[in-house]
Amino acid sequence: MPVRIVVPVKAVPDLVEEIELTPDETDIDREFLKFVLNEWDAQALEEALLVKDATGAEVVVVGLHEDPDIDQALYTAIAKGADSAVKISGGEGSTRTSDRAAVFAGYLSAEPADLVLTGVQAADDLDGQLPPMLAAHLGLPHVSVVVGVQANGNAVTIRQEFAGGRSHELEVSLPAVVGVQAARQAPRYAPISRIRQAMQAGGLREVDASPGTTGPSLTVRRMYRPEAAGHAEMLTGNADEVAAKIADLLRGRGLMKG
Amino acid sequence: MVSGNIMVLAEHTGKQVSEGSYELLGKARELAAALGCQAEVALFGPRDLAAQLGGADVVVSVDHPALSEYLPEAYEQALMAVLADRNPRLILMSNATVGLDLGAALSVRWQAPLAAYVTSLTAEPAAVVATAQILGGKVLAEVELGGERGIATVVGGAFPAAAGQGDGSCAVVEFAAPAGLEALRMSLQQVLEPQEGDVDITAADVLVSVGRGIDGRDNLEVVQELADALGVPLSASRPVVDAGWLPKSRQVGKSGLKVKPKAYLMFGISGAPEHLEGMRSAELIIACNTDAGAPIFDVAHYGTTVDLFDLIPALAERVKH
Numbered sequence A: 001m002p003v004r005i006v007v008p009v010k011a012v013p014d015l016v017e018e019i020e021l022t023p024d025e026t027d028i029d030r031e032f033l034k035f036v037l038n039e040w041d042a043q044a045l046e047e048a049l050l051v052k053d054a055t056g057a058e059v060v061v062v063g064l065h066e067d068p069d070i071d072q073a074l075y076t077a078i079a080k081g082a083d084s085a086v087k088i089s090g091g092e093g094s095t096r097t098s099d100r101a102a103v104f105a106g107y108l109s110a111e112p113a114d115l116v117l118t119g120v121q122a123a124d125d126l127d128g129q130l131p132p133m134l135a136a137h138l139g140l141p142h143v144s145v146v147v148g149v150q151a152n153g154n155a156v157t158i159r160q161e162f163a164g165g166r167s168h169e170l171e172v173s174l175p176a177v178v179g180v181q182a183a184r185q186a187p188r189y190a191p192i193s194r195i196r197q198a199m200q201a202g203g204l205r206e207v208d209a210s211p212g213t214t215g216p217s218l219t220v221r222r223m224y225r226p227e228a229a230g231h232a233e234m235l236t237g238n239a240d241e242v243a244a245k246i247a248d249l250l251r252g253r254g255l256m257k258g
Numbered sequence B: 001m002v003s004g005n006i007m008v009l010a011e012h013t014g015k016q017v018s019e020g021s022y023e024l025l026g027k028a029r030e031l032a033a034a035l036g037c038q039a040e041v042a043l044f045g046p047r048d049l050a051a052q053l054g055g056a057d058v059v060v061s062v063d064h065p066a067l068s069e070y071l072p073e074a075y076e077q078a079l080m081a082v083l084a085d086r087n088p089r090l091i092l093m094s095n096a097t098v099g100l101d102l103g104a105a106l107s108v109r110w111q112a113p114l115a116a117y118v119t120s121l122t123a124e125p126a127a128v129v130a131t132a133q134i135l136g137g138k139v140l141a142e143v144e145l146g147g148e149r150g151i152a153t154v155v156g157g158a159f160p161a162a163a164g165q166g167d168g169s170c171a172v173v174e175f176a177a178p179a180g181l182e183a184l185r186m187s188l189q190q191v192l193e194p195q196e197g198d199v200d201i202t203a204a205d206v207l208v209s210v211g212r213g214i215d216g217r218d219n220l221e222v223v224q225e226l227a228d229a230l231g232v233p234l235s236a237s238r239p240v241v242d243a244g245w246l247p248k249s250r251q252v253g254k255s256g257l258k259v260k261p262k263a264y265l266m267f268g269i270s271g272a273p274e275h276l277e278g279m280r281s282a283e284l285i286i287a288c289n290t291d292a293g294a295p296i297f298d299v300a301h302y303g304t305t306v307d308l309f310d311l312i313p314a315l316a317e318r319v320k321h
């Protein structure tokens, strides 16, 4: 039987956008934001597809029904080579990791995976990261900040990264949960035509998961943007004028010849 | 027994307690003093490292071969056993690999709320209040760790290490290794040291650093030209390295190298907390980013929103002539 890899994904606000807060300032206002696939989930999907390429593993991508633009993300994953995609309902649209982990755990209890690969973190995580929470719910071993996953029978060999570029090679027996930092290669590209094809074919499977018990969560007092106290002095003008100012700054410190 | 102390999970190389652990211990001491409790350290692996933890009131030591190097499952087992016994009111961990592995798992297993990406912690009578960085540093969240127990994973460099270093002696509690360490589902195969790079970016006076804004390997040529004109090396943010456009030895940040050049010129880097960890103490930081709201402008000394593809050639010209 091929290894069944499940890749839970999340849609997160595009950080290039201006982020607004809700009127009570305890959350960000998601209403007008653009959402993109969490970049570390994209890395996890790529690593899953590399394992599939090497060993014929089955790759199932799963998202939560309430996530904005989740269909697009799931069809894109199919266009990239995932075998199937599942949309889970049963959560209440919470963006808290503790709530999401309970929903994904509910799904994975019903349809177990040999290997869960998901992003090491998401930009809007506040109360923790998905991989360890999910593993704790499921009672599985887990490792995060992983670059490179090699499947061999009932185990995976993975590389866990530390500061300064040190890393550990670990062997982990399956089933297990791995938090991916980076795939061995840049995420592959799915042509629009193939994404359209996947959309036309439909085939997102909808599953109702009964969430496990949610862990304790935090009380948010307020959210705010970092004070501009230490804001950079902005250099204005066209490219040439700004270049001249930067050159002066360097020259003034003796960091430029001439 | 409710001890209600502030605990720190120590990290070390086997010989040396990490700088980050002293940062946490300094904060733990401050919180403990405010709350009228003790600062204790969970130390896994070689027990003699307790000698380096004079800043703590108590060191709880679990020494076992499976804990000599960091191994997620072994550490989690040991920590669960220690937490069940010591019952601290708050445990502090690094928001790096160890904390990213263990913090969220403990939140479920030990049933305690977790604040991640924490940059500040203060004690109030009813709660410890944490400030967390989210959305790549664009938003800060002030959260309460009320209740009887809590977990915080703290960003490196958030607190001074000096406050956690002390020559005092501390009580060492020897704690028996949990039985689970004999039946782990993972094992360490080898420790891989970083590859030597062609250049040492930590030794450069000036760095030209590029991020994802460069948008493709081919575009690196223009930046290289600027670096060559200045006679300095290129460095990069993580995505540029992950994409394979530059070698790992050029990566600045939490999982790369810490640099402190006289000038750090950055193009198309947003200023995510993990990048800032590696360069925020540079003497002069000049950032080019088309997004006026990019977090890097809160850290840089000078900034510009001119497009990097216009600015870099113009600057290269200035430098050459």
Ligand SMILES: Cc1cc2nc3c(=O)[nH]c(=O)nc-3n(C[C@H](O)[C@H](O)[C@H](O)COP(=O)(O)OP(=O)(O)OC[C@H]3O[C@@H](n4cnc5c(N)ncnc54)[C@H](O)[C@@H]3O)c2cc1C
Pocket (backbone or CB within 6 Å): A016, A120, A121, A145, A181, B096, B097, B100, B136, B210, B211, B212, B213, B214, B236, B237, B238, B239, B240, B251, B252, B253, B254, B255, B256, B257, B267, B268, B269, B270, B271, B272, B273, B274, B275, B278, B288, B289, B290, B291, B294, B306, B307, B308, B309
């Ligand atoms: C455990 C862990 C460890 C990590 N370690 C590191 C690390 O060591 N180093 C590191 O850097 N990251 C690290 N990261 C990743 C980090 O979280 C960020 O994802 C990363 O720093 C973002 O890189 P960036 O700024 O280049 O890309 P982005 O955040 O995508 O920013 C690109 C920027 O370029 C700007 N831009 C786009 N086009 C132009 C243009 N034409 N002209 C000017 N500006 C433009 C955009 O406005 C944007 O702000 C780590 C993450 C994790 C989870």
